[in-house]
Amino acid sequence: MKMKWKVLCFLAVLILDGFLCRTMYLSYRETKETLFIPADADGEVIDDIRKQFSGEKLVALTFDDGPHSTYTKELLDGLRERGVHATFFLLGENIEGKEDIVKQMQEDGHLIGNHGLTHILMSRENTNQAIIQIEENNKKIQDITGKRPEYLRPPFGYWNDELESTTHMTVVLWNVDTLDWKLQNSRKVVRNIVKQVEPGDIILLHDIFPTSVKAALEAIDTLQKQGYTFVTVEELLVD
Numbered sequence: 001m002k003m004k005w006k007v008l009c010f011l012a013v014l015i016l017d018g019f020l021c022r023t024m025y026l027s028y029r030e031t032k033e034t035l036f037i038p039a040d041a042d043g044e045v046i047d048d049i050r051k052q053f054s055g056e057k058l059v060a061l062t063f064d065d066g067p068h069s070t071y072t073k074e075l076l077d078g079l080r081e082r083g084v085h086a087t088f089f090l091l092g093e094n095i096e097g098k099e100d101i102v103k104q105m106q107e108d109g110h111l112i113g114n115h116g117l118t119h120i121l122m123s124r125e126n127t128n129q130a131i132i133q134i135e136e137n138n139k140k141i142q143d144i145t146g147k148r149p150e151y152l153r154p155p156f157g158y159w160n161d162e163l164e165s166t167t168h169m170t171v172v173l174w175n176v177d178t179l180d181w182k183l184q185n186s187r188k189v190v191r192n193i194v195k196q197v198e199p200g201d202i203i204l205l206h207d208i209f210p211t212s213v214k215a216a217l218e219a220i221d222t223l224q225k226q227g228y229t230f231v232t233v234e235e236l237l238v239d
């Protein structure tokens, strides 16, 4: 009799324990959902929050200083093979004679931004002069693509409030600096990307070096295997 009761009690505890655990888990899940979603959040905010929990690993590759007649072309082919979209901040003085490459960027779904007409430190220039240069480059790009660029990356990230309030462009800097221009070594650049990258990052590269193009494509192959999805800066910022 004692043995029988012991077994019964043991079973009852097991069942009760299982029930409590399940209740606690469900309430934890509910708390987790309601904790991060404000009651007055609109659809877009809710989508943003859901994405944070969905484990989506989005990352944006950005290429400055191009286009380059050989290396940008190689890069575009490699990105197309891998189904990857990137962002190109074009230097106006490099565009002439490479209009086909700019067109291919647009046709392939990449985002085209402005890196200035020449590689000047915009914040150290007279503001009006800097704006004139920015607009001249916008026009160069628009003449080819039919679309005025909305995004700007100032060379070296040099920018100031006066420029910010005068131009109607969205300035995009970066948070992963690959130092590709300095290293010019694809193995080291790949390592810099893979070591530093986290979801939501904007990676800085330059498509005027063969080592940078090789590194970008190798890093894509590695990171795609880790579940990363490559998007344009616009998709990253809007999403």
Ligand SMILES: [Zn+2]
Residues within 6 Å of the ligand: 064, 065, 115, 119, 155, 156
């Ligand atoms: Zn640059």
